[in-house]
Amino acid sequence: MSMAIVVAFLTSLFFISVSTLGNALSLNYYDQTCPDAELIVSKVVKDETTKDKTVPAALLRMHFHDCFIRGCDASVLLSSKGKNTAEKDGPPNVSLHAFYVIDNAKKEVEALCPGVVSCADILAFAARDAVVISGGPIWDVPKGRKDGRTSKASETIQMPAPTFNISQLQQSFSQRGLSMEDLVALSGGHTLGFSHCSSFQNRIHNFNSKHDIDPSMAPSFAGRLKSICPVNSQAKNAGTTMDPSSTTFDNTYYKLILQGKSLFSSDQALLTSPTTKTLVSKFATSKEAFSNAFVKSMIKMSSITGGQEVRKNCRVVN
Template sequence: MNAHFPYLLLTVILSVSFNVEALSPHYYDQSCPQADHIVTNAVKKAMSNDKTVPAALLRMHFHDCFVRGCDASVLLDSKGKNKAEKDGPPNISLHAFYVIDNAKKALEEQCPGVVSCADILSLAARDAVALSGGPTWEVPKGRKDGRISKAIETRQLPAPTFNISQLQQSFGQRGLSMHDLVVLSGGHTLGFAHCSSFQNRIHNFNLQKQVDPTLNPSFAASLNVICPAHNKVKNAGATMDATTTYFDNVYYKMLMQGQSLFSSDQALLTTPSSKKLVAKYASSMEEYERAFVKSIIKMSSISGNGKEVRHNCRRVR
């Protein structure tokens, strides 16, 4: 995630719309009935070797949908003078692209030219959540793959330093509500954050305070050990919550205890409505799972200008 540049939004947001009616869970029932199963197998195999895969796939899906809609533009490789999204600053730490490559290869053998890379990524994100102990759902399918991918457009992604107004603006421009914002932020239950994403809260917070006063003091002290002011350890950081490989509601519980990592996490406690939702999901995993399914399907239905089905997810046809 990185800084927000409003002037870049207009050209891209205008091309983004919700595509709920055009998508269907049964889109491949005749043309590729094994599509879901093939993607699930690819995710399972990758997870058996790398526990960070679920967090990577969920984040990858979010970063794809927030730039040009869910069109798999995040999967394209840079070519020539064009620097693609995956090489933009907020996406440098994205990984596990090979999982999508493997799923695509298997699908091309089974039903060539049928299943889009955008649908594969949506299915893989679902599997990442479900195979980590979270809910499962039927993924509406029928997305097409985009041909444009620009690193500069990743500046639109919501940054970990955002306040609640900036977050609302970012989500709202994509048709997502405050409720969706709080629910989708819960996806932080999976994953890891580098020191650079939260150092603003533990070093030189403002002119009066070194440390963000909303942080639990002992939690802040533990972060300071991991990420000292002049940290020289490459890839140093912290897990997003205490059960980082499980999809659960611990993120919300820790947030209420002053143990969140990002300023954008803490921001969810700064309005009465968002704070009420945080408390609701901290107290009920069942409620959270139900809400997450609705919000991720909504986010996954943001349509871009995709027109084709790529044979290789890393390059246009």
């Protein structure tokens, strides 16, 4: 075979492998076009967190809710318009907040590099920064996501619910190419933030025909929750922090599951499968093991892509 043919063959192989990557992400995507994008986002997240300590938990949750519907395409940031009710107004998302942080970051990035950095990438950077600011691990975010043009509240029914059992959770995650380890590691995001009563009412009132309270819940813990969330309470913002160190990214969440002090059915469900139970114990014992697994799973989840454009304004399509 002549050298020219060999070169031509290798060249065609290269193009085939690149084109099959499609919307593949890369670590150096903005090196030439907007090298300071991540620094800008990080500064905005830091500044906003000093004003409101709930910002990191909100950003991490927002990214998760974005990626689970149509991939990480910033569709959760789009506003409802006309007859279309957008994702952010769907039942699981009405308690999402801090959208203004992404708006502010986008505005600053646009001023420097107009039309280059997607809202989806900005949200992925912000979620990583949220973890770092809270004392969690740092990682290099793969870049190059595009922003989606479709956002439907009706699709948010696909979000894993706090009432899910282990088989429902496994199905929800596996549909997105995520494993049981990813499920347990990403659930650890519940170390940050606050929950409204509605997400755990099912465990503390009329649990089933035999028990008023979920028997897997520590009685003292259930008693405390009942006092915060009495039956038929109309208090709009009643609820409690996800764990006692709710602004610190640590492995307390897993320790609480083992003590019967987790908030959601979906948290406690992690003890009902041998695979997930082993992982809960492992992460409860070692913050380092949890951090490493969390980073791996965040990179995997945030690499589910699906968009088509780079929005100029994160709330509206171009």
